[in-house]
Amino acid sequence: MSKLRITSWLSPSTYSSSSTKTDAEGKKQPQHRRSLSMFRRGEPEANATKIVATSTPAQSSTVPPSRMVVLAQQITKETEKLETYMRDNNLPMPSFDVDAPADFPKLPEDILKSRQEIIRATKELNLLALGPRESLRWGVWEFLDILALQVISHFGIAKLFPADSTITLSELEAKTSLDPINLARLLRLIMTKGIFCEPSHGVIAHTAASRLLAEDADMEAWIGFNLEDIFPASAHVLEAIKTYPEATSLTQSGFCFAFDTVDKEPMFVTFGKDPNRARRMGRAMVSLTGGEGYEVSYFVNVEGGGYDLSDVDAAGGTFVDIGGSHGFVCVDLATRYKNIKFVVQDLPKTVDSAPKPICADPQAADRIAMLAHDFFTPQVTKGADVYYFRWIIHNYSTPYAIKILQNLIPALKPGARIVINDHCLLEPGQENSWDESVMRRMDVVMLTLLNAQERTEAEFRQLFKDASDGFFFKGVTRPKGCRMSIIEAVWQPKDNALVEKADAIHATDATNEAAVAPMPTAG
Numbered sequence: 001m002s003k004l005r006i007t008s009w010l011s012p013s014t015y016s017s018s019s020t021k022t023d024a025e026g027k028k029q030p031q032h033r034r035s036l037s038m039f040r041r042g043e044p045e046a047n048a049t050k051i052v053a054t055s056t057p058a059q060s061s062t063v064p065p066s067r068m069v070v071l072a073q074q075i076t077k078e079t080e081k082l083e084t085y086m087r088d089n090n091l092p093m094p095s096f097d098v099d100a101p102a103d104f105p106k107l108p109e110d111i112l113k114s115r116q117e118i119i120r121a122t123k124e125l126n127l128l129a130l131g132p133r134e135s136l137r138w139g140v141w142e143f144l145d146i147l148a149l150q151v152i153s154h155f156g157i158a159k160l161f162p163a164d165s166t167i168t169l170s171e172l173e174a175k176t177s178l179d180p181i182n183l184a185r186l187l188r189l190i191m192t193k194g195i196f197c198e199p200s201h202g203v204i205a206h207t208a209a210s211r212l213l214a215e216d217a218d219m220e221a222w223i224g225f226n227l228e229d230i231f232p233a234s235a236h237v238l239e240a241i242k243t244y245p246e247a248t249s250l251t252q253s254g255f256c257f258a259f260d261t262v263d264k265e266p267m268f269v270t271f272g273k274d275p276n277r278a279r280r281m282g283r284a285m286v287s288l289t290g291g292e293g294y295e296v297s298y299f300v301n302v303e304g305g306g307y308d309l310s311d312v313d314a315a316g317g318t319f320v321d322i323g324g325s326h327g328f329v330c331v332d333l334a335t336r337y338k339n340i341k342f343v344v345q346d347l348p349k350t351v352d353s354a355p356k357p358i359c360a361d362p363q364a365a366d367r368i369a370m371l372a373h374d375f376f377t378p379q380v381t382k383g384a385d386v387y388y389f390r391w392i393i394h395n396y397s398t399p400y401a402i403k404i405l406q407n408l409i410p411a412l413k414p415g416a417r418i419v420i421n422d423h424c425l426l427e428p429g430q431e432n433s434w435d436e437s438v439m440r441r442m443d444v445v446m447l448t449l450l451n452a453q454e455r456t457e458a459e460f461r462q463l464f465k466d467a468s469d470g471f472f473f474k475g476v477t478r479p480k481g482c483r484m485s486i487i488e489a490v491w492q493p494k495d496n497a498l499v500e501k502a503d504a505i506h507a508t509d510a511t512n513e514a515a516v517a518p519m520p521t522a523g
């Protein structure tokens with residue numbers, strides 16, 4: 001952990017004049033930050049279900065029920081709908097029991113809406129029942145639940161006894177180096193969140209959630225990455241943004257303040273030096289991308305609103321996955337499209353550690369090349385049809401993101417498509433409330449780790465515009481049920497000089513086809 005940098009807190013000189021502008025009121029406004037228009041209020045909540053107030057017999061016909069009663073009625077109605085669906089389909093009911101399923105099955109759209117409505121309405125009712133003062137007073141203590149989970153998870157307590165048996169606290173104490181008093185107090189705190197239970201005094205049992213801690217290695221990694229990397233970093237965001245209010249540099253984030261790497265190295269470099277931490281983050285990403293609303297199938301399945309590559313397939317074209325990790329998106333695409341050639345680009349260490357062959361099906365594997373390429377250098381795979389970024393652009397503030405897009409330009413043929421697969425933030429209240437909270441939290445995770453951000457459609461449009469006038473912004477689509485959007489631009493340079501220059505590069509560059517032709521499988 002870094003020491004507090006009190007001297008830099010006191011210095012207002014960290015505002016760089018080149019990167020600030022003055023607004024109408026004379027206040028300095030940092031550039032490269034998102035526009036604040038999204039914080040305008042007053043729009044109707046698009047996803048809020050219209051509630052028809054109905055009087056109960058106890059109420060006078062002129063007095064409408066309170067918001068609390070309306071919410072309670074709505075919770076009952078939607079819960080009954082969900083329960084009927086589960087019962088009719090012989091599905092197990094949600095429960096904390098150790099044997100309860102860890103996930104809901106894929107629900108039809110209307111039932112999924114009921115489930116989302118239950119989540120939204122119970123949260124609102126909870127806040128109303130608490131009242132503003134109590135919800136503020138005790139809401140700020142939620143980090144203590146997180147702290148308890150951090151310690152219990154770090155010490156691997158869930159793995160110390162089998163899921164189908166109980167253990168006494170004294171037996172558990174003998175199996176861990178965690179101090180007995182701390183073990184008991186932290187366990188009992190996370191029990192209030194449905195993680196472990198104490199069926200009788202001093203006897204500990206698993207719940208469905210604690211069983212996941214014991215058995216799901218990707219979930220364990222997700223919790224470790226969040227609670228041992230992001231959580232400490234989040235405690236330093238205030239210090240970071242007080243010291244560097246513009247908050248765009250990769251080496252001045254809360255993460256850098258927490259781990260003493262300010263102005264030294266970005267998070268990815270820190271992780272690169274620590275294989276265990278890097279592996280944990282990799283597994284955490286697997287847990288995230290396997291999670292509801294993030295599956296790769298949303299991008300691949302055209303029928304569900306995914307991205308259509310049939311014309312690229314018909315032409316035997318090329319798809320480049322930039323920062324594509326171990327190429328799992330291309331593996332899925334190569335299974336669907338039989339003629340597209342794929343290039344997965346990532347940093348050398350990632351390319352080297354990719355599975356060889358990249359997948360079991362040789363028809364797909366033979367068309368997927370792994371290539372070491374740093375996206376902060378000019379693109380080397382020239383003349384491809386699609387350049388794809390999944391979970392990349394949101395890792396960078398605007399100055400870096402512009403650079404990444406500009407690095408494509410020397411490789412682009414007219415008509416080349418640039419496809420970004422990221423969250424695309426809507427106006428407040430336009431998203432269902434669960435999705436909105438996940439996406440806005442992700443936005444703050446990006447700030448915490450990398451001084452980066454999620455973006456709105458207008459911000460993506462502006463990003464392409466700032467990168468070059470040659471990018472024609474086509475718009476944003478989003479498969480139903482998916483949290484990630486597909487943001488697309490096409491390279492259409494209006495300037496003839498630019499077209500001729502690009503044509504000349506493509507005509508003469510020996511690597512144009514060669515970069516994708518030999519297809520060395522997996523690095």
Ligand SMILES: C[S@@+](CC[C@H](N)C(=O)[O-])C[C@H]1O[C@@H](n2cnc3c(N)ncnc32)[C@H](O)[C@@H]1O
Binds near residue numbers: 289323325326345
């Ligand atoms: C958040 S992960 C996204 C991986 C993958 N696209 C996905 O959807 O899961 C970011 C990826 O970018 C890679 N990366 C980071 N910096 C890079 C750079 N300068 N050039 C190329 N790849 C980079 C990382 O190694 C990692 O695989």
